[in-house]
Amino acid sequence: MSSSTRRRELGRGERILPGVWRLRLPLPWPGIPHCNAWAVAAGDGVVLFDCGLHEPGSLAQLERAMAQCDLRLEHVRLLVCTHAHADHYGQAASVIDAGGCELWMHPEDAHMRAAIDNPDAVHARRLEVALQSGVPLAPLKEWSRSARERGSGVARLVEPDGELVEGVVVETDLGPWIVLETPGHAPSHVCLHQPDRRLLLSGDHLLGRVSLYFDFGWTADPVGEFLASLDKVAALDARLCLAGHARTFTDVEAHIEANRALVCERLERVLRAVAEHGPITAYDVVPLLYGQQLTQLTAGWWLPETLSYLRRLEVVGAVRRAGEEPERWLAA
Numbered sequence: 001m002s003s004s005t006r007r008r009e010l011g012r013g014e015r016i017l018p019g020v021w022r023l024r025l026p027l028p029w030p031g032i033p034h035c036n037a038w039a040v041a042a043g044d045g046v047v048l049f050d051c052g053l054h055e056p057g058s059l060a061q062l063e064r065a066m067a068q069c070d071l072r073l074e075h076v077r078l079l080v081c082t083h084a085h086a087d088h089y090g091q092a093a094s095v096i097d098a099g100g101c102e103l104w105m106h107p108e109d110a111h112m113r114a115a116i117d118n119p120d121a122v123h124a125r126r127l128e129v130a131l132q133s134g135v136p137l138a139p140l141k142e143w144s145r146s147a148r149e150r151g152s153g154v155a156r157l158v159e160p161d162g163e164l165v166e167g168v169v170v171e172t173d174l175g176p177w178i179v180l181e182t183p184g185h186a187p188s189h190v191c192l193h194q195p196d197r198r199l200l201l202s203g204d205h206l207l208g209r210v211s212l213y214f215d216f217g218w219t220a221d222p223v224g225e226f227l228a229s230l231d232k233v234a235a236l237d238a239r240l241c242l243a244g245h246a247r248t249f250t251d252v253e254a255h256i257e258a259n260r261a262l263v264c265e266r267l268e269r270v271l272r273a274v275a276e277h278g279p280i281t282a283y284d285v286v287p288l289l290y291g292q293q294l295t296q297l298t299a300g301w302w303l304p305e306t307l308s309y310l311r312r313l314e315v316v317g318a319v320r321r322a323g324e325e326p327e328r329w330l331a332a
């Protein structure tokens, strides 16, 4: 079925625990059918954690999911975004307009801000990185055209009222949720921990199914940051994870370990590719890493991920750049 005839999911809401509701919101992305927002009871309303992507009709899906839990946008007392990706922050402006609430988010949100403020510059930068990574010009032009057509998924830029930095507390009827900075997936990523009930709101840091994505180019070493964030979350001993996509899960430690194992496996595979085929471009590492060439569908995901592994290996002294155009990598 083409994407235009594919039956779209509808927003759905369900109670997970007394005072905790999962709002499952449809996404237009292939392979990622929905994301979650979480409503947690707070006084005469709720704190809403994340809010879904903005696109035509998306607010009605959020309202539909909330209505199934006897909630309305006017009940939102505070919007907390785990990170500044469109599927978690996109509808922030719409929620604030309807609910009149505050927005709290981590201040390292330049990766989203740039895409809204100056999409042309971000786009040009992405093209430059792709060319530098060895992506051939012909497919790149086509990929870049379709990426532009997809739009940002953000209703409009809204300034946060509060900064979700380490140790900040979000009060709810279930008790306080404590902010942990967990960069890696995105520079602005935070998790929220409710220690009495051993709950973890994990955003995209930990998902039920291991799925790695790194925002490349905003911080020094996204993979190293992600691994450190996994260690941090492992120390919490959380019992139930409320993730940014799909269902809740309980075996938090096993999920952390599975993420670590996949990152290590991919780092080893990239190192082997560089050692056996170097000097090699990031573009040519991709099929050796994933078993498939880069395509329009995977370029925005696999290229930053591959570059993030190369960067990690560079930081630990295992590979180096050969200093050519496009950039090629060698074992150190």
Ligand SMILES: [Zn+2]
Residues within 6 Å of the ligand: 083, 085, 185, 186, 204
């Ligand atoms: Zn994300």
Ligand SMILES: [Zn+2]
Residues within 6 Å of the ligand: 035, 085, 087, 088, 204, 244, 245
């Ligand atoms: Zn997400």
